[in-house]
Amino acid sequence: MTTTGDDRTTAMTGPWWWERWRGAALDAGLALVSAAECGAEGVEFARDAGLPTAVGVAFGVLAGSALLFRRRWPIAVVLISIAITPAQMGVLLTVVGLYTLAASELPRRITGALAGMSMAGTMIVALVRTSQDMANDASSPAIGSEFVPFFAVTAAVGVTAPPVLLGLYVGARRRLVEGMRERADSLERELQLLAERAEERAEWARNEERTRIAREMHDVVAHRVSLMVVHAAALQAVARKDPEKAVKNAALVGDMGRQALTELREMLGVLRTGDGTKSAKPAKPAEPVPLAAVGHAAAAAASRAVDEEGPSLADLDELVGQSRAAGMAVDLSVEGDPRDYAADVEQTAYRVVQEALTNVHKHAAGAKTYVRLAHRASEIAMQVENEPPPEPDSAADVRLPSGGNGLVGMKERVMVLGGVFVSGPTDGGGFRVSAVLPAPAAAG
Known part of the structure; x- marks a missing residue:
């Protein structure tokens, strides 16, 4: 049995926009680590920008805490990471933000555009920062100018490509699993519906066969017994006056009774055996058959027997x-x-x-x-x-039940x-x- 969509919805008991508590705990932990990283990097940023250290630390903590909202607003988290790239802070913010964006249900063109912007920003900052470091460091004059672009491109690709590719893979896998689960739920609902319809059709067929057999029993019994009652009343009326007619009526009553018994015996025999043929010796016990199937088969066999052996216009x-x-x-x-x-x-x-x-x-x-x-x-x-x-006539009036x-x-x-x-x-x-x-x- 698979878990239906309603069950999964009921299981989503996390706070606010989180589906589960463990997701909220994970995001809170990532936000705490990112805030600590950005806060530490905010010290150098404040020194380079000529700002008080407390301002730089507060700015870094506030920017790093944006990871707490990565599931709710992944685009905003990536834009914040791009915005603080020139301050050389938020590596964890950038990596986790890009992963979340790529794994989300947002259109791929938005993911590609934001990933390109993040890569470009990282590459520019790395290029400028490396050039400044090489210019200030007089002890490494042997390193050629080709190293700076190579390092910038490598740093940009290394920070941007892995989280984006991993996010795309996880998102595709998640959608595949969701699709398979929804398909399994749909198939289960269809099977339940088919089972209910099959049961309804079986019940309808059983009712039809019962009604048909009831009609046959009614026709056989009502007509024969009605004539028997009429002849019995006539026999009672003429028993003393005309013995010969009484004997004739008695013979007719006996013939009709035997005919009614014969027809009833044939129908009941079909219902008892489940088919229209009699076996010379008892059959070997077979595998158990559902009672409903036996009843339905017996009713159908009785109907076939009535059709084949019933009366005709002749x-x-x-x-x-x-x-x-x-x-x-x-x-x-x-x-x-x-x-x-x-x-x-x-x-x-x-x-x-x-x-x-x-x-x-x-x-x-x-x-x-x-x-x-x-x-x-x-x-x-x-x-x-x-x-x-x-x-x-008071002597011959016979009230037959109806x-x-x-x-x-x-x-x-x-x-x-x-x-x-x-x-x-x-x-x-x-x-x-x-x-x-x-x-x-x-x-x-």
């Missing part, structure tokens, strides 16, 4: 026949030429009709119902409409495929459910 006649056997008057009409569609389209069309018939059983028992199916060029349309229910999710589930199915779903009461007091699905022919 089972629509049987569906209508079951409703008719339960006592509902259902009229089925088909327009257009039937053809093969994609599995999800046929399953959705079947489930819409199935759930609409289930709602009629629940809320309008005994009502005349019309089921219309239209095969069009690039779509398939279905409509289930029932008339107002007759007056309820969870209120039937219409929601139908709309979700249709919208997933890009279709249109409309439902609502009719002017005559009945109810109508209509859906249109884009349905290009399935590939052969």
